[in-house]
Amino acid sequence: MLPWLDSTSPCFPDVSMALDSPDGLLAAGGALTPPWLVSAYRQGIFPWFSEGDPILWWSPNPRMVLYPENFRQRRSLTKRLRNGGFSVTLDQCFERVILACAAPRQGEAGTWITDEMLSAYAHLHQAGIAHSIEVHRDNALVGGLYGLAMGPIFFGESMFSDQADASKVALAYLTAAMRQGGGTLIDCQMYTPHLAHMGAETISRTSFINYLELCLPQRDFRSSADHEEAPRVPSSAWLGALAAPDNQGLIETTH
Numbered sequence: 260m261l262p263w264l265d266s267t268s269p270c271f272p273d274v275s276m277a278l279d280s281p282d283g284l285l286a287a288g289g290a291l292t293p294p295w296l297v298s299a300y301r302q303g304i305f306p307w308f309s310e311g312d313p314i315l316w317w318s319p320n321p322r323m324v325l326y327p328e329n330f331r332q333r334r335s336l337t338k339r340l341r342n343g344g345f346s347v348t349l350d351q352c353f354e355r356v357i358l359a360c361a362a363p364r365q366g367e368a369g370t371w372i373t374d375e376m377l378s379a380y381a382h383l384h385q386a387g388i389a390h391s392i393e394v395h396r397d398n399a400l401v402g403g404l405y406g407l408a409m410g411p412i413f414f415g416e417s418m419f420s421d422q423a424d425a426s427k428v429a430l431a432y433l434t435a436a437m438r439q440g441g442g443t444l445i446d447c448q449m450y451t452p453h454l455a456h457m458g459a460e461t462i463s464r465t466s467f468i469n470y471l472e473l474c475l476p477q478r479d480f481r482s483s484a485d486h487e488e489a490p491r492v493p494s495s496a497w498l499g500a501l502a503a504p505d506n507q508g509l510i511e512t513t514h
């Protein structure tokens with residue numbers, strides 16, 4: 260039977276109890292407040308559910324991850340970075356990015372990014388934990404991604420493109436900033452051929468959890484007396500390179 264979590268305080272089953280089918284389903288219930296979400300991600304757990312369903316928590320095995328140094332900047336993307344007329348910003352239009360990610364994709368009837376999820380990640384953004392990377396062209400937002408930054412790790416949530424390769428441009432800047440500033444891993448959650456094409460790989464859930472324990476020790480997190488307020492999390496110095504006005508220097512566009 261799937262464990263049901265009450266909403267009083269974050270408390271998850273051990274991820275080893277996650278189901279094999281569907282892969283990684285761990286528990287239901289709980290809440291989407293900042294303390295619950297921070298606790299979940301630090302333990303290798305994330306929420307994923309549809310409108311009208313209870314909150315469902317997942318920790319799949321294997322786990323899809325991207326090491327920044329393994330990002331594959333293929334020749335076509337290099338050309339796009341050089342000649343595409345893109346500019347990239349950090350946290351300038353978080354709400355617009357997450358709304359764009361929530362829009363139904365071609366061939367899909369709906370989205371898993373519900374209004375409840377939108378509100379939850381907006382609170383994390385206000386707390387300085389959730390971030391968006393925005394790609395602009397001709398003063399229009401054409402692509403981007405969002406996720407959570409804790410120390411050297413970025414927990415990716417979703418990305419979108421309204422023009423060819425725009426989300427790849429966002430990922431190129433993210434990996435470049437992490438390589439420069441000490442970021443070590445991007446959590447991509449679940450396997451997709453698109454991510455594998457860009458250099459992501461699968462590792463065992465045990466390896467992923469061990470990595471989190473090493474890089475995000477519990478002592479570096481500080482809870483608030485207010486059970487709705489976001490805890491303090493380890494800072495991510497590499498974000499500064501993305502926020503800089505001259506961040507175009509992050510990208511090497513010549514072979």
